[in-house]
Amino acid sequence: MKRLIISNILLAMLILVTRSDAQQIHSINQQIKLAENGSADVHLIVSFSGNDSLGSFQVPFGFNEVTGLEAYLDHPGQAVDVQLVMDRTSPVLKFHLNPGSEPHKLYVNSKVEHFLDWEAAGPEEFKTYSWKVEYTNTLPTRIDSCSLNVLLPSGWNYHRILSSEPEFKRKDPEPPFTLFLVNGRANVSISRKSMEYLDRITLEFAFKNEQKPTILITVGVLLIALYLYYFRNLILKKAKVETIISNNNNKENN
Amino acid sequence: MNAQEINFDTNLNVLPIRKATRGEDRMRYIGFPLGIVFFLILYLMPTPNGLTLEAQAAIASFALALTWWVTEPLPTYATSLFLMGLLTFFNGWPEHKVLGVFGLEVIWLNIMAFILSSTLVKSQLAKRFALWIGIRFGHSSLTILGAFIVLQLFLAPFIPATTARTVMVLPVMLVIGSIYGSTSGKGNNFGVNLFMQNLQGISIFSSGFLTGSTCNIVAAAFIFEMGNQKIYYSDWMIGMLPITLIVMSISWWLGPKYLFPIKQEDQQPKVKGGFKVMQKMLDDMGGFKLAEAKSASIFIFVLFLWATDRFHMGWFGFEISAVMAALIGVVIVFLPKIGFMKWNDADIPWHVMIFSAGAYSGGLALFDSGAARWLVGSVFDMVGLDSNLNFWLVYIIIISFAMYAHLFFTSKTMRSIVMIPIIIAVAQQFGFDPVSLALPAAFTLTWVITLPTNAKPNLILYSAGQFSISDNLKYGLTVSTIGVVVMIIAGFTWFRFLGITP
Numbered sequence: 001m002k003r004l005i006i007s008n009i010l011l012a013m014l015i016l017v018t019r020s021d022a023q024q025i026h027s028i029n030q031q032i033k034l035a036e037n038g039s040a041d042v043h044l045i046v047s048f049s050g051n052d053s054l055g056s057f058q059v060p061f062g063f064n065e066v067t068g069l070e071a072y073l074d075h076p077g078q079a080v081d082v083q084l085v086m087d088r089t090s091p092v093l094k095f096h097l098n099p100g101s102e103p104h105k106l107y108v109n110s111k112v113e114h115f116l117d118w119e120a121a122g123p124e125e126f127k128t129y130s131w132k133v134e135y136t137n138t139l140p141t142r143i144d145s146c147s148l149n150v151l152l153p154s155g156w157n158y159h160r161i162l163s164s165e166p167e168f169k170r171k172d173p174e175p176p177f178t179l180f181l182v183n184g185r186a187n188v189s190i191s192r193k194s195m196e197y198l199d200r201i202t203l204e205f206a207f208k209n210e211q212k213p214t215i216l217i218t219v220g221v222l223l224i225a226l227y228l229y230y231f232r233n234l235i236l237k238k239a240k241v242e243t244i245i246s247n248n249n250n251k252e253n254n
Numbered sequence: 255m256n257a258q259e260i261n262f263d264t265n266l267n268v269l270p271i272r273k274a275t276r277g278e279d280r281m282r283y284i285g286f287p288l289g290i291v292f293f294l295i296l297y298l299m300p301t302p303n304g305l306t307l308e309a310q311a312a313i314a315s316f317a318l319a320l321t322w323w324v325t326e327p328l329p330t331y332a333t334s335l336f337l338m339g340l341l342t343f344f345n346g347w348p349e350h351k352v353l354g355v356f357g358l359e360v361i362w363l364n365i366m367a368f369i370l371s372s373t374l375v376k377s378q379l380a381k382r383f384a385l386w387i388g389i390r391f392g393h394s395s396l397t398i399l400g401a402f403i404v405l406q407l408f409l410a411p412f413i414p415a416t417t418a419r420t421v422m423v424l425p426v427m428l429v430i431g432s433i434y435g436s437t438s439g440k441g442n443n444f445g446v447n448l449f450m451q452n453l454q455g456i457s458i459f460s461s462g463f464l465t466g467s468t469c470n471i472v473a474a475a476f477i478f479e480m481g482n483q484k485i486y487y488s489d490w491m492i493g494m495l496p497i498t499l500i501v502m503s504i505s506w507w508l509g510p511k512y513l514f515p516i517k518q519e520d521q522q523p524k525v526k527g528g529f530k531v532m533q534k535m536l537d538d539m540g541g542f543k544l545a546e547a548k549s550a551s552i553f554i555f556v557l558f559l560w561a562t563d564r565f566h567m568g569w570f571g572f573e574i575s576a577v578m579a580a581l582i583g584v585v586i587v588f589l590p591k592i593g594f595m596k597w598n599d600a601d602i603p604w605h606v607m608i609f610s611a612g613a614y615s616g617g618l619a620l621f622d623s624g625a626a627r628w629l630v631g632s633v634f635d636m637v638g639l640d641s642n643l644n645f646w647l648v649y650i651i652i653i654s655f656a657m658y659a660h661l662f663f664t665s666k667t668m669r670s671i672v673m674i675p676i677i678i679a680v681a682q683q684f685g686f687d688p689v690s691l692a693l694p695a696a697f698t699l700t701w702v703i704t705l706p707t708n709a710k711p712n713l714i715l716y717s718a719g720q721f722s723i724s725d726n727l728k729y730g731l732t733v734s735t736i737g738v739v740v741m742i743i744a745g746f747t748w749f750r751f752l753g754i755t756p
Contacts, residue, residue: 157301159308160623174627174675181303181304216298223290224290227287234282
């Protein structure tokens with residue numbers, strides 16, 4: 001029995017080593033474009049190199065159900081056969097290709113119909129919504145670098161990044177995430193180097209509609225007008241006093 | 255003024271009533287609408303690239319508060335409360351964090367420090383020391399002002415806690431101010447010079463020593479970690495101490511002569527009978543009293559704990575923080591029989607605590623929301639720092655920015671965390687030695703001398719009611735600008751001689 005367990009472990013290790021040797025993922029860049037209806041376009045750019053005998057290639061994927069799944073090798077004209085399969089309990093993208101040992105790029109497009117559950121996300125105080133996005137390396141293959149981009153629907157913006165992995169510690173010179181606009185839409189990008197088996201990249205964020213109450217302008221103008229009227233003595237009083245002094249001086253001079 | 259009229263009581267908890275000048279009234283009149291306009295523009299404009307909505311709300315709220323603190327259409331404490339409300343209602347920082355600021359170490363340290371300071375007054379130790387220093391150096395206003403600057407210079411390397419230094423000297427300053435006819439709410443230019451020069455001395459001399467402030471140590475750590483160059487205590491001191499001496503000498507001369515000229519009649523003590531009366535008052539106090547001895551012992555004990563903080567871990571197995579050291583002293587002060595104070599003797603300016611809490615919540619909101627980091631990066635982008643620029647132009651831009659950045663970022667340590675890595679990155683990107691830009695910039699981190707909100711000592715000194723925010727702005731900006739000029743000249747000469755700049 002003991003020998004059987006040991007031989008099983010060795011076999012499992014051999015499989016893991018063989019699989020991780022067969023493919024090498026240099027980088028994965030995942031972009032999630034959120035739509036107002038809660039769906040999201042998920043795009044992946046995978047930079048990898050395999051070997052001549054590689055018949056299929058797997059990439060960890062974060063979603064169980066997608067529509068419109070399509071993939072290209074290096075450029076849009078070169079379509080690749082891709083399937084969403086379950087590796088144990090985790091979804092992975094399985095590409096059928098034989099690219100040789102040269103480095104290549106895979107472009108994957110898909111759509112997740114129920115990405116964001118608006119009801120579960122909020123609204124919380126001040127009409128903010130919060131959501132968490134994560135990507136886990138569920139395969140033994142090491143990913144040299146990985147980035148995750150989340151693009152909000154037009155008219156929405158990030159209120160705050162609540163948490164992230166890699167974590168942003170208070171004394172870090174820079175956060176692991178950056179915020180920037182992509183065609184006028186709010187985007188957050190997080191990246192990490194060297195993702196081993198079960199390493200994660202996560203972003204938990206609060207977001208809200210960018211529209212701000214324009215009534216503030218009316219309130220502001222009203223406040224300013226009231227202040228300027230009721231506190232006009234601040235500029236008038238002293239002037240009067242100075243006039244009186246000046247008049248007195250004039251009288252003395254006369 | 256009769257000898258009996260000298261104010262030996264600090265009375266900081268009572269807000270002084272100052273009659274505003276015409277200029278101050280005009281500032282007040284303009285300041286209110288200006289603050290609202292700034293807020294509306296910054297809050298309602300489209301969110302800039304790289305900024306969160308929270309950070310935008312924090313920047314807008316802070317801009318309003320900064321305008322109102324400077325122009326004072328509302329009392330400063332009311333503006334602070336208003337800022338805390340703005341941050342909460344416009345979602346610039348969560349309510350629990352805004353309210354939590356009052357529990358921060360900085361507020362507790364202020365409260366403990368004020369109680370300790372009260373012991374010096376209650377025991378009359380401050381009176382004794384003030385009379386002695388007045389008799390010894392008080393023959394002219396310039397010599398007494400100089401004596402305080404020298405005192406701050408000697409305290410700086412021994413007591414890194416700037417609050418501690420302030421609290422030690424404040425009661426003495428109040429009495430000396432009173433002797434020269436400058437009291438809370440009825441100040442004269444002697445009082446303005448005395449308080450402003452001490453405010454500057456406390457901050458500027460902290461930059462002369464690596465251990466002068468935590469932000470210096472943080473900056474040196476970044477230069478070591480990111481720039482791979484170790485900054486030793488002696489490197490720092492030899493580099494910066496001469497600069498601090500030059501600038502403080504200029505300030506000592508410039509203030510009473512040109513910025514806030516002291517009238518002829520205010521240049522001598524205003525006590526009838528002059529020094530003879532002061533000597534008589536000192537003699538009348540008799541020998542050292544028990545309360546004075548207790549007060550001195552407790553104060554020395556707390557100072558000892560403050561000054562030896564780096565050894566605590568070895569001695570006790572844990573570190574006694576500045577606030578806990580002060581707390582121990584305060585507990586002893588209130589102990590029956592051993593202590594000599596009751597709660598009513600403690601002079602705590604709660605209006606300053608509220609003011610501080612607002613200022614810190616604004617500053618922390620800027621930092622926590624990422625607004626501070628974004629502002630620093632945007633300024634560097636805006637001035638067009640790129641690799642084609644000459645080293646000296648980059649040096650001037652960075653020194654100027656580092657010097658004036660304290661106007662917007664209340665915490666020195668946070669400024670160190672935000673700015674120094676960016677400056678090192680800029681240096682590396684342009685192919686300059688990181689030390690050549692980061693170290694001179696780090697030298698300016700403690701120069702927080704322009705507004706009462708810039709640092710704890712400023713708030714404490716402001717609470718004495720001897721100077722206005724516009725006085726602080728005028729003197730602080732002038733000395734900061736002198737500091738920039740001296741640092742630029744030093745870059746071409748002294749720093750180059752030392753090998754800091756190329």
